[in-house]
Amino acid sequence: MSSSQRWAGVSAWQQWRERTVLRALFFCALISVLTTLGIIYILVNESVHFFAEVPVLDFVFGTEWAPLFEPRHFGVLPLVCGTLLISLGALVFALPIGLGIAVYTAEYAQGWWQKVLKPILEILAGIPSVVYGYFAITKITPFLQTLYPETEVFNAASASLVIAIMVLPTIASICDDSIRAIPKTLRDGAYALGARKSEVIFQIVLPSALSGILASFILAFSRAIGETMAVTLAAGATPQITANPFVGVQAMTSYIAQVSMGDVAHGTIEYQSIFAVGLMLFLMTLAMNLLSQFIVKRFARKYE
Amino acid sequence: MIHTHGSSILETRNLNIYYGQKKVVRNVSLRIPKRTVTALIGPSGCGKSTLLRTFNRMNDFIDSFHYEGEVLFEGSDIYRSRTDVTEFRRRVGMVFQKPNPFTCSIAKNISWGPRINGYQGDLDELVERCLRKAALWDEVKDKLNDSGLALSGGQQQRLCIARAIAMDPEVILMDEPCSALDPQSTLAIEDLIHELRENYTILIVTHNMQQAARVSEHTAFMYNGDLIEYDQTSKIFSQPTEKLTRDYIVGRFG
Numbered sequence: 001m002s003s004s005q006r007w008a009g010v011s012a013w014q015q016w017r018e019r020t021v022l023r024a025l026f027f028c029a030l031i032s033v034l035t036t037l038g039i040i041y042i043l044v045n046e047s048v049h050f051f052a053e054v055p056v057l058d059f060v061f062g063t064e065w066a067p068l069f070e071p072r073h074f075g076v077l078p079l080v081c082g083t084l085l086i087s088l089g090a091l092v093f094a095l096p097i098g099l100g101i102a103v104y105t106a107e108y109a110q111g112w113w114q115k116v117l118k119p120i121l122e123i124l125a126g127i128p129s130v131v132y133g134y135f136a137i138t139k140i141t142p143f144l145q146t147l148y149p150e151t152e153v154f155n156a157a158s159a160s161l162v163i164a165i166m167v168l169p170t171i172a173s174i175c176d177d178s179i180r181a182i183p184k185t186l187r188d189g190a191y192a193l194g195a196r197k198s199e200v201i202f203q204i205v206l207p208s209a210l211s212g213i214l215a216s217f218i219l220a221f222s223r224a225i226g227e228t229m230a231v232t233l234a235a236g237a238t239p240q241i242t243a244n245p246f247v248g249v250q251a252m253t254s255y256i257a258q259v260s261m262g263d264v265a266h267g268t269i270e271y272q273s274i275f276a277v278g279l280m281l282f283l284m285t286l287a288m289n290l291l292s293q294f295i296v297k298r299f300a301r302k303y304e
Numbered sequence: 305m306i307h308t309h310g311s312s313i314l315e316t317r318n319l320n321i322y323y324g325q326k327k328v329v330r331n332v333s334l335r336i337p338k339r340t341v342t343a344l345i346g347p348s349g350c351g352k353s354t355l356l357r358t359f360n361r362m363n364d365f366i367d368s369f370h371y372e373g374e375v376l377f378e379g380s381d382i383y384r385s386r387t388d389v390t391e392f393r394r395r396v397g398m399v400f401q402k403p404n405p406f407t408c409s410i411a412k413n414i415s416w417g418p419r420i421n422g423y424q425g426d427l428d429e430l431v432e433r434c435l436r437k438a439a440l441w442d443e444v445k446d447k448l449n450d451s452g453l454a455l456s457g458g459q460q461q462r463l464c465i466a467r468a469i470a471m472d473p474e475v476i477l478m479d480e481p482c483s484a485l486d487p488q489s490t491l492a493i494e495d496l497i498h499e500l501r502e503n504y505t506i507l508i509v510t511h512n513m514q515q516a517a518r519v520s521e522h523t524a525f526m527y528n529g530d531l532i533e534y535d536q537t538s539k540i541f542s543q544p545t546e547k548l549t550r551d552y553i554v555g556r557f558g
Contacts, residue, residue: 189404189464192360193417193471194394203416208407 046275065239067273078239082249087224089160098171106179125169133233136162154236154248162230167220178212211299218292222285228253252281313338313505319373330529341506343520347558350526352509360396397468398477402484403460405452413452414470438466458489478508517541525549
């Protein structure tokens, strides 16, 4: 008797199932790709109309942004400046504190503390951004005004601080993961040379975790650039080029939100301008994400 | 018999080690003479690595670790002495199972330990001297600023030995230093151990009995937490007293 008689072959049902699973999963993947392509298409398509009227160089290097009133100016630099002022301001606070939280949770926190710290950070990540914006206007700005009375009602510093709080969980969680991923053998090697704990952490572990730490910084920067609601509420709508964090500015996202919610007619130059700004924003975050991937590859160390 | 001329450098007295409830080393009393190579052999889980890591208190990082008895280094109890633990670790260096160079240059791998511990001398000179002692100088002298991780496994392990030597320790603990290496690199490390025995006391845990026979003067055989036999390596391998030792040596188990 040959064994073939005791084993049924692969059934038609099994073959059908394998093919169907593959198709279904491919369809899921396809949705994300198509969405991305669709968004890029719309951004580019509307921007093309915009750039037919406003020269690209005037847009990218222009220093005056007055799209809604005559005489119109479409120089995007004030918006870029507002975005960068707020984002970089946020990072100044968020990077050291986020990394500090990660070092603490990964290396020092023990028992009860360690168990509550991470969930609290996750709650922070779950708060809607409009709540953060409100918090900025009603609490942070008055606080800033007590420190520095010249602070305007809408100001970049308030937006920076609230965004710093918003991106803390991202930074802390990614840094925490990358610190924990450093193998114990490396720490053992350092301790065996008579090193103390802080020397091991700051001189051996953190440099080895550099790729993850840098990636978290860039991701946080991306998020800060893209954040809309809190920035719109806290920083206001005054497009201007300034390094003073205590005055109102307008971020790129705030402008888009402002125009989208207003009654600007489709097809007008004002309407198209939000796509040009959106495209610019998209290119900036895309560049950040590519940079982050490059850094992860460049600095990643192989541990077995 | 092990003749300890004068004082032994490392000693355990009635040492019991526990991980939580589990007793992993039972009542071990052992004297390691100065400037010798001592091999710790025995099947997996017999407690030899745990015993080795006790000598520079690397078990401190394991929460459930506790012990009874005494562990002496140069006559003073390393767990009860008031001397800082980092001081003992400086004088009792360690080389690990897998090469673990730091994420920095070859030179900095070696100079880091001395620098944080307040070494006063010339670091460049120290780097060269240690790399020469570890028989690595000729291979890396032109790329001292390259990453230590760019070296081959065998070179990385010699870098780790050079790094340990840089602290000017009296003892070097080696925890299966060749288990992740190819035969060629293993040979290089064994040659190095032969060189180093003149200046250092070396304790080596190994699964490889030929290696124990080749590199050590004394061998301690452990089984299930007990120290079964401890004697001249030649005696252990030619005419062991205990039947258990003989069975292990000839490969009947383990």
